Amino acid sequence: MSRLYVYAVVGGTVRRRLGRGLSGELIRLVRCGTVRAAVGDMDAAPAVTPTNLRAHDAIIRRLAKKANALLPARFGSLVDDDGALQDALAPRATELGQALALVEGCEQMTLRVYGGARLPEKAAADDVPPGLGPGARYLAARLRARRVPEIEPLRRALGGLVRAERAERHGTRPLIASVYHLVPRGRTRAYRAAISRTRADLGNVRVRASGPWAPYAFAPERLA
Amino acid sequence: MKRRRRRADSDLVEHADASLLDVVDHLLNKGVVVTGDVMLGLAGVDLVYLRLSALLCAADLIAPPRRPRR
Numbered sequence: 027m028s029r030l031y032v033y034a035v036v037g038g039t040v041r042r043r044l045g046r047g048l049s050g051e052l053i054r055l056v057r058c059g060t061v062r063a064a065v066g067d068m069d070a071a072p073a074v075t076p077t078n079l080r081a082h083d084a085i086i087r088r089l090a091k092k093a094n095a096l097l098p099a100r101f102g103s104l105v106d107d108d109g110a111l112q113d114a115l116a117p118r119a120t121e122l123g124q125a126l127a128l129v130e131g132c133e134q135m136t137l138r139v140y141g142g143a144r145l146p147e148k149a150a151a152d153d154v155p156p157g158l159g160p161g162a163r164y165l166a167a168r169l170r171a172r173r174v175p176e177i178e179p180l181r182r183a184l185g186g187l188v189r190a191e192r193a194e195r196h197g198t199r200p201l202i203a204s205v206y207h208l209v210p211r212g213r214t215r216a217y218r219a220a221i222s223r224t225r226a227d228l229g230n231v232r233v234r235a236s237g238p239w240a241p242y243a244f245a246p247e248r249l250a
Numbered sequence: 251m252k253r254r255r256r257r258a259d260s261d262l263v264e265h266a267d268a269s270l271l272d273v274v275d276h277l278l279n280k281g282v283v284v285t286g287d288v289m290l291g292l293a294g295v296d297l298v299y300l301r302l303s304a305l306l307c308a309a310d311l312i313a314p315p316r317r318p319r320r
Contacts, residue, residue, distance in 0.1 A: 034282075083276070083277060100281035103285065239276060242281050243276070245280065245282040
């Protein structure tokens with residue numbers, strides 16, 4: 027029995043002829059309250075293979091060129107039918123609409139941050155506002171470390187090129203953090219140039235920039 | 251020659267399997283979660299994570315961090 031595979035949530039103007047999906051199916055739009063979803067009819071979720079992942083990303087890239095604003099769905103998102111999709115997304119239309127407004131006209135650049143010394147708690151604590159108790163200072167220092175202060179020189183160099191940022195620290199060295207930047211379309215060359223200019227200012231920390239990507243990291247992940 | 255080889259090494263990290271890390275992260279770990287359960291086929295999962303683990307090690311082996319000057 028055919029089900030519905032969800033590729034993305036889209037907003038604003040969407041140019042028609044969305045093309046075909048992973049199984050060769052025609053991709054169409056389903057209205058869910060005030061947002062729309064790009065979907066295809068599929069019997070089962072695609073297997074997780076490098077080939078399928080890359081093919082899915084290629085489809086997302088193509089859809090992103092046809093929509094003013096797009097939020098990719100997670101790979102493997104399968105629902106029973108249009109009604110089930112509307113039940114899932116319509117109640118969250120406000121949240122999704124805000125996320126679509128944020129990413130409108132933008133692409134994502136991804137930074138992988140490697141190496142570097144473990145940010146000592148004392149160093150992080152030195153930047154914590156004074157007047158806090160020891161417990162609050164500890165938590166504030168931990169929060170500061172999660173913001174990936176290692177790339178602060180990059181942030182200064184990027185300046186107005188970044189509309190929004192998401193950051194994650196990792197416990198798996200040599201990869202210490204991932205940082206996702208929302209960059210206006212057409213500005214990714216300037217973004218890469220700023221990265222290249224500033225690499226030498228990072229000490230023993232190395233960064234790898236990739237993109238542009240669709241704004242994967244700026245989609246609301248959980249629809250509670 | 252040494253600088254050219256180092257640049258080539260960093261390009262290797264940037265353009266080869268490094269892209270699979272990005273694809274795996276973006277597609278499996280990000281994006282709108284439409285339903286509570288994401289149904290994924292299991293074929294190839296081991297391959298994806300094995301290569302991901304190898305990549306995490308490869309980055310440091312290919313371009314080890316500079317040692318501080320004494």
